[in-house]
Amino acid sequence: MYSEKVMDHFEHPRNVGEIENASGVGTVGNAKCGDIMRIYLDIDENQIIRDVKFKTFGCGAAVATSSMATEMVKGKTIQEAMEVTNKAVMEALDGLPPVKVHCSLLAEEAIHAALWDYAEKHDIKIEGLEKPKSDIHEGEEAEEEEY
Numbered sequence: 001m002y003s004e005k006v007m008d009h010f011e012h013p014r015n016v017g018e019i020e021n022a023s024g025v026g027t028v029g030n031a032k033c034g035d036i037m038r039i040y041l042d043i044d045e046n047q048i049i050r051d052v053k054f055k056t057f058g059c060g061a062a063v064a065t066s067s068m069a070t071e072m073v074k075g076k077t078i079q080e081a082m083e084v085t086n087k088a089v090m091e092a093l094d095g096l097p098p099v100k101v102h103c104s105l106l107a108e109e110a111i112h113a114a115l116w117d118y119a120e121k122h123d124i125k126i127e128g129l130e131k132p133k134s135d136i137h138e139g140e141e142a143e144e145e146e147y
């Protein structure tokens with residue numbers, strides 16, 4: 001069901017933890033399952049992501065996608081980090097089962113929320129970044145129809 005890369009990142013997640021006095025912190029919830037993700041970013045004066053950590057109350061797929069996503073944004077510029085979509089993360093992990101795709105949104109949304117926090121604190125605008133939603137509603141409508 002899961003690729004070797006997913007299992008590796010689930011069993012040995014990279015960048016778990018928190019950063020004290022982080023440049024930006026983002027917390028998002030997944031409306032579909034109620035799981036929560038928090039991402040901490042340490043961004044230097046050249047807008048390079050020096051360090052990144054995550055914490056989650058999420059499933060194995062959320063852990064694996066966050067581990068991979070944090071690896072993909074570390075050392076990158078803010079604009080490069082904006083290109084790390086959940087799709088890019090899933091590709092880097094050799095795919096996820098369709099029912100687990102919503103889990104991969106947590107990391108992307110939490111990174112965006114942390115970047116938003118950073119931008120607000122520094123009074124800057126990040127191209128293409130939208131104000132984060134407090135919840136991810138992907139798939140919710142389809143779920144409601146079932147009742």
Ligand code: FES
Pocket residue numbers: 030033034035058059060061062102103106
């Ligand atoms: Fe909630 Fe995967 S089931 S993040």
